[in-house]
Amino acid sequence: MRAWLLARRSIAHARVRSAVLVLAVALTALLPFAVEGLLGSVSGSLTARADATPLLLGAPGSRFDLVLHALYFRGQVDAPLTMRVVGDVRASGLAAPIPIHSRATARGWPVVGTTPDYFRFRGLDLAEGDLPFLLGECCVGAEVAATLGLRVGDKLLTDRRSVYAIDDGYPLRMRVAGVLAPRSSADDRAVFVSLPTAWVVDGIGHGHAPAAEQPEENVLATGGSKGTVLDRGIVEFQEVTDANRGEFHFHGDADELPVTAILALPDDAKARTLLRGRYRVDPDARLLVPREVVDEILGFVLRLKTFFDANVLLVGVATLLLLGLIIALQIQARSREIETLQKLGASRSAVARVFAVEFGVTLALGLALALGLAMIGVLFAREYLPWL
Amino acid sequence: MTERSAASEPIVQVRTLAFGYGAEGFRLEVDGLEVRAGERVAVVGPSGSGKTTLLHLLAGILTPESGRVAVAGVDLGASTDAQRRRHRLEKLGLVFQELELLDHLDVRENILLPYLIGLPADPRAPARAVELAERTGLAGLLRRHPRDLSQGERQRVAVCRALVTEPSVVLADEPTGNLDPSTTARVVDLLLGQASAIGAAVVMVTHDHGLLSRFERTFDFDAGGRFR
Numbered sequence: 110m111r112a113w114l115l116a117r118r119s120i121a122h123a124r125v126r127s128a129v130l131v132l133a134v135a136l137t138a139l140l141p142f143a144v145e146g147l148l149g150s151v152s153g154s155l156t157a158r159a160d161a162t163p164l165l166l167g168a169p170g171s172r173f174d175l176v177l178h179a180l181y182f183r184g185q186v187d188a189p190l191t192m193r194v195v196g197d198v199r200a201s202g203l204a205a206p207i208p209i210h211s212r213a214t215a216r217g218w219p220v221v222g223t224t225p226d227y228f229r230f231r232g233l234d235l236a237e238g239d240l241p242f243l244l245g246e247c248c249v250g251a252e253v254a255a256t257l258g259l260r261v262g263d264k265l266l267t268d269r270r271s272v273y274a275i276d277d278g279y280p281l282r283m284r285v286a287g288v289l290a291p292r293s294s295a296d297d298r299a300v301f302v303s304l305p306t307a308w309v310v311d312g313i314g315h316g317h318a319p320a321a322e323q324p325e326e327n328v329l330a331t332g333g334s335k336g337t338v339l340d341r342g343i344v345e346f347q348e349v350t351d352a353n354r355g356e357f358h359f360h361g362d363a364d365e366l367p368v369t370a371i372l373a374l375p376d377d378a379k380a381r382t383l384l385r386g387r388y389r390v391d392p393d394a395r396l397l398v399p400r401e402v403v404d405e406i407l408g409f410v411l412r413l414k415t416f417f418d419a420n421v422l423l424v425g426v427a428t429l430l431l432l433g434l435i436i437a438l439q440i441q442a443r444s445r446e447i448e449t450l451q452k453l454g455a456s457r458s459a460v461a462r463v464f465a466v467e468f469g470v471t472l473a474l475g476l477a478l479a480l481g482l483a484m485i486g487v488l489f490a491r492e493y494l495p496w497l
Numbered sequence: 498m499t500e501r502s503a504a505s506e507p508i509v510q511v512r513t514l515a516f517g518y519g520a521e522g523f524r525l526e527v528d529g530l531e532v533r534a535g536e537r538v539a540v541v542g543p544s545g546s547g548k549t550t551l552l553h554l555l556a557g558i559l560t561p562e563s564g565r566v567a568v569a570g571v572d573l574g575a576s577t578d579a580q581r582r583r584h585r586l587e588k589l590g591l592v593f594q595e596l597e598l599l600d601h602l603d604v605r606e607n608i609l610l611p612y613l614i615g616l617p618a619d620p621r622a623p624a625r626a627v628e629l630a631e632r633t634g635l636a637g638l639l640r641r642h643p644r645d646l647s648q649g650e651r652q653r654v655a656v657c658r659a660l661v662t663e664p665s666v667v668l669a670d671e672p673t674g675n676l677d678p679s680t681t682a683r684v685v686d687l688l689l690g691q692a693s694a695i696g697a698a699v700v701m702v703t704h705d706h707g708l709l710s711r712f713e714r715t716f717d718f719d720a721g722g723r724f725r
Contacts, residue, residue, distance in 0.1 A: 111613045114600075122601030449597040452558055454586030455614035456579055 112459070116467035127471060130435065134475020135482065137428040141421045142483035148414065150487055152407050155181075158294060159403035161231075164204065164384060166194065166371040169395050176402040179209055179370035181295040182219040187304050189367035194394050196364065198373055201387070208368040210307040211299075215267045215283070221299045222307020230374065233296055237261050239285030242355055244309065245349025247283040248301045250438045251291035259285050264348075265300065267310045281310050282348040293491075308366055309349075309357060316346040316357035350394040436468055507531040508665055508698050509555060514564035525531055525550050528672070529565070530716065532698050534665070539709050541602060543717030548702040549594070551718075552668050555700065557581030558591055569665040586616050586656045587627040590659030590697065592669035596651050596659075598643040604630065605639040608657045622661060629657040633687055649680040653687065660691050667692050673708075685711060 122128045159181050167175035170187030174200035177183045189210070198206040207230055210222040225240055227233075241248045249259050261264060262287045283302065291297055308314045317323075323343060330338040346353050359366065373396070375381035388396035440447070450460050509532035517524040525547040532538050540548050553559040554566055557573045560581075566573045569588040571579055585591070598607045608626040612618060630636050633653040643651055652672060659667050669688060673681035685701075685708055692699045701712070709715050 114606075115613060118601045118606070445597070446599060449593075449599070450614050451582070452556070452585075452593070452597070453591060453611060453614060454582045454584075454589075456582055459615055 112462045112466045115463045116314075116470055119463075119467055120470060121213060126439075130432070130471045130473045133428070133432070134472055135478035137425060138476055138479035139482050139486075140184050140427075141418075142479050143486045144414070144417065144421075146466055146483050146487040147490055148410070150491060152410075154294065155407065156400065156404050159399040162372055162374040162399045163375055163381065165397045165399050166190065166198065166206075166373055166388065166394050167369070168393070168396070170396055170445055171405060172395070172402050175370060175395075175397060176406075178211065179372065180399055182299050183295075184324060185212065186369050189369045190371060191364060192366045192368060193364040195368060195371055198371060201384070203384045203387075204373040204375040207372040207374065208304060209370045209372065210304055210311070210368045213267050213270070213307070213310045215247070215265050215300045216257060217268070218250075218257075218265060218298060218300050220247070220302055222302050222304040222309060222310075224304065227301075227372070230372065231292075231294075231296060233292060234290040236288045236290040238285070241286050241306065243286070243349075244303065244305050244354055245281065245283055246286035246302070246306065248287035249285055250289050250297040250299045250301075252297040253289040253300055254285075259288065261285055261445055279347050280346050281306070284349075293448065302367070304366075305357075305359075306349075308359060311367075313366065314357060314359040316349065316353055317343050319356065375379060409429055436464075440464060506534060508534045508536075508569055509700065510565070510567040511555075512565040514554065514561050514566060515563045516550060516559065523547065523550075525554075527551065529669040532666070532700055534698055535693070535696050536714065537692070537699045537712045538701070539712040540700060541704070541706065541709070541713045541715060545706075546718035548718055549670050552670050552700065552702055555666075556585055556591060556670050558585075583615070586611050586614070587662070588665045590662060590664035590667040590692075592655050592659045592667070592672040594670045594672070594674055594702075596649060596672075598654055600643055603640050603642055604635060604646070604654050607643065607654050608661050610658055611662050614661060625663075626657065626661050629660055629691065632691065633657055644672070648675055649684065652676060652680070652684050656684065656688050657693070659688075660695065660697070663695045664697050667697050667701075668701045669699065671702050671704065673703070673705065678707075681705065681708070 159176070162180055165176065165179050167179065167186055168188040168190050174184055175186050178186050192208070195206045195208045198204055205226065207224060207226045208222075209227070211219050213220045225242070228240055235248070236254075237250065238248070247265055249257070249265070253259065257265070265283045265285055267280045267283065269280055283300075283306070289296060289301075302310070305314060309316070327343045328337060346356065349357060373384060375384055385396055385398075388394055447460055450463070451457070509530070511527050511530040513529070514527040515524070515525075523545070532669065540551060542548050550559065554561055554573075555568055556580075557568070557576070561574060564574075568685075569584070571580075571584050571588070573584070599610065602610065604615075605623075605626060606613065608629065609622060612622050627636070627639070630639055633649065633656065635653055636656065638646065638650060643654065646654065655672065656669075659669070667688070672688065673684050676684060689699060689700070689711060699712075703709075
């Protein structure tokens with residue numbers, strides 16, 4: 110029997126009825142398909158980045174916050190580590206440390222201070238320009254560049270944390286030294302700077318005219334053990350230039366400068382084990398395996414998803430029952446057609462096959478439509494909803 | 498009975514047939530009935546006398562309570578439902594009172610419907626369908642749907658569908674019931690002419706006594722479902 114031809118003709122003949130059925134199936138399946146696709150996409154990118162990061166050091170606090178901050182540049186950590194810990198890791202010979210310091214933002218995008226090792230470790234390529242080796246330079250991710258329309262040589266101003274915080278550092282006007290090639294990762298959505306630049310943006314370091322050139326009212330003391338003491342109200346440079354680069358400096362012990370996280374790249378499995386053992390008992394730093402934390406986060410999300418799945422299941426069953434009812438009513442409405450086919454000599458199975466193909470095609474079209482819409486939705490979300 | 502039909506073997510044979518709708522319902526009884534190959538037979542009788550039931554029994558759509566019905570060499574009483582359906586498709590051409598064309602198929606597909614619902618593909622069937630359509634004045638309407646046709650055109654499509662398989666027997670149930678006299682005459686001429694061309698016997702139920710002259714024999718039912 111040419112069941113396919115008969116089914117096709119019937120579907121085409123009753124276009125509105127068929128379209129409504131296809132749409133009903135599509136709408137029912139769309140949400141679970143979209144959620145599944147989004148979760149798959151999100152968990153895929155989360156785990157891929159976590160897998161690529163062997164170990165992560167941070168100050169005691171929320172391990173979720175630390176991983177989200179260091180790997181995806183989202184949120185802040187409770188407390189920073191110091192450069193001393195970076196030195197300790199390097200001195201241990203067990204792992205190569207890559208410090209990260211990120212507290213500020215520039216036009217809403219996270220400013221991430223790090224070392225050139227970070228770019229090598231993540232395999233980041235430049236679309237144009239150079240890495241931000243100099244103080245006051247930045248290298249923007251592909252999405253930042255596209256969104257803000259930035260090119261090499263443009264300027265990017267950092268944000269103030271609060272307009273009411275008068276003791277906050279001045280915003281720094283950074284020069285865009287390079288633009289990263291797109292990687293479809295958190296690196297696309299960050300502004301990378303050197304660690305000193307990050308500290309300057311953070312207000313830990315600053316630049317101003319030499320003490321000898323300061324007006325008298327800005328000089329609080331001279332000749333003491335601390336040298337010349339200037340008032341906090343002095344005018345600081347808001348942009349690093351070739352002329353003033355030498356005037357930028359940091360007060361205090363260089364080992365005490367903060368880093369919000371350290372990526373630790375152990376040489377081998379043994380070094381990894383030794384490093385984990387060392388920081389298991391350290392009260393000031395904690396060592397995490399990002400994949401374990403990400404699995405924990407995803408486990409939590411998946412537990413929540415079971416409630417959603419249960420809801421979808423109930424809606425799905427209700428929809429299937431309704432579809433069954435519609436099909437039954439359709440068969441009833443088309444009893445004359447069925448009778449004609451049987452009177453002419455069609456077997457019962459052949460008639461059943463015509464209707465099965467017809468409803469099967471309707472179902473398949475609905476599911477295909479749902480799948481297509483879900484894929485478009487996921488692509489749209491990945492493109493326009495980076496927070497996902 | 499004509500000389501031709503007398504010389505032929507019976508293609509339809511009914512013996513002591515009894516059929517009823519429930520214990521108290523209508524009953525049909527036929528002691529004996531024979532139709533020879535190529536013969537044209539009219540079945541007449543008042544409404545409700547069992548003419549359509551007889552046609553359905555000859556087609557194997559209904560099965561008798563007792564008696565023997567053999568059509569085109571097949572004892573329908575001894576056949577399974579699947580065998581009877583197959584037999585209908587292969588050996589019989591059916592024209593129903595309500596025509597029963599499928600609205601979602603065009604004229605060509607309606608004519609070829611037996612091949613779409615179970616008959617093995619026949620490479621000559623499409624050409625035969627076109628030829629029948631040409632002979633019946635439907636050639637320009639092959640891509641139209643039944644809803645776009647007049648009653649007479651629909652009637653002709655039903656006749657073509659019954660003949661496209663070149664059946665041994667055509668069973669037609671008042672195919673001209675809703676037609677005006679001139680269209681009725683054209684449809685009956687068409688049916689009988691085309692059936693004659695392929696040597697098929699025709700058993701046609703009709704109310705129209707004016708048509709009886711076109712048939713070689715007439716079977717008459719009384720109101721109680723008894724065949725005379």
